Amino acid sequence: MMVLIIFNIFSIILSLRVEDNGGKPIETIVKDVNQDGIIDTIYLKDKPEDPGLFTTIEIKITGRGVYRFKARDAWDKVDGSFLLNHKNQINSPNAFLTQNSKDVFILLFGFTYGSSRDEFSIIKVSGDKATMILDRDLEKIVAFKDINNDGRMELVCYNEVDRIESFDKQLKAKGGFYVFTIGESATFNPHLSDSYNLKNKRK
Numbered sequence: 001m002m003v004l005i006i007f008n009i010f011s012i013i014l015s016l017r018v019e020d021n022g023g024k025p026i027e028t029i030v031k032d033v034n035q036d037g038i039i040d041t042i043y044l045k046d047k048p049e050d051p052g053l054f055t056t057i058e059i060k061i062t063g064r065g066v067y068r069f070k071a072r073d074a075w076d077k078v079d080g081s082f083l084l085n086h087k088n089q090i091n092s093p094n095a096f097l098t099q100n101s102k103d104v105f106i107l108l109f110g111f112t113y114g115s116s117r118d119e120f121s122i123i124k125v126s127g128d129k130a131t132m133i134l135d136r137d138l139e140k141i142v143a144f145k146d147i148n149n150d151g152r153m154e155l156v157c158y159n160e161v162d163r164i165e166s167f168d169k170q171l172k173a174k175g176g177f178y179v180f181t182i183g184e185s186a187t188f189n190p191h192l193s194d195s196y197n198l199k200n201k202r203k
């Protein structure tokens with residue numbers, strides 16, 4: 001009897017410890033992320049002390065591995081204005097998922113303090129591997145699509161407060177839009193930024 005009680009107490013302590021280490025997700029998303037026919041799971045978890053909803057994303061690709069990424073600050077709901085022009089391929093208010101013929105992309109929007117967003121992140125899932133390819137202070141996310149039809153996605157964005165001076169110096173055409181081409185990483189593309197700035201005006 002005593003052994004059983006001790007065993008039970010030990011199990012409770014052990015399960016509490018597991019709970020502490022794991023953290024309760026604020027959202028669990030089920031989706032075949034790497035498109036191999038087997039369901040995978042995405043956990044959004046770890047509430048920040050500051051405003052925002054979660055600070056950790058865990059992508060569990062069944063039979064392949066777990067990829068965990070931390071926010072520098074905190075992530076929040078997907079931007080409502082972005083959703084007007086982009087269809088989320090998962091039923092989630094907190095993470096945006098889209099794909100092209102090769103890769104899957106998960107977009108995470110940081111908390112917006114006034115008009116200033118402190119973080120925007122892109123995770124690319126290519127085959128069985130997930131990589132965070134962008135994590136920057138970008139405020140207005142205008143588009144995430146292949147704008148020049150070369151098979152690679154582009155990110156179009158701008159900042160209300162022009163704080164990324166290195167990009168501004170590379171822009172010949174005024175307008176302030178930044179275009180990043182999404183390949184192995186997300187690379188600022190001055191040529192596409194200029195052509196986008198010539199054709200588009202900020203709202």
Ligand SMILES: [Ca+2]
Nearest residue numbers: 032034036038
């Ligand atoms: Ca899968």
Ligand SMILES: [Ca+2]
Nearest residue numbers: 146148150152
């Ligand atoms: Ca492209």
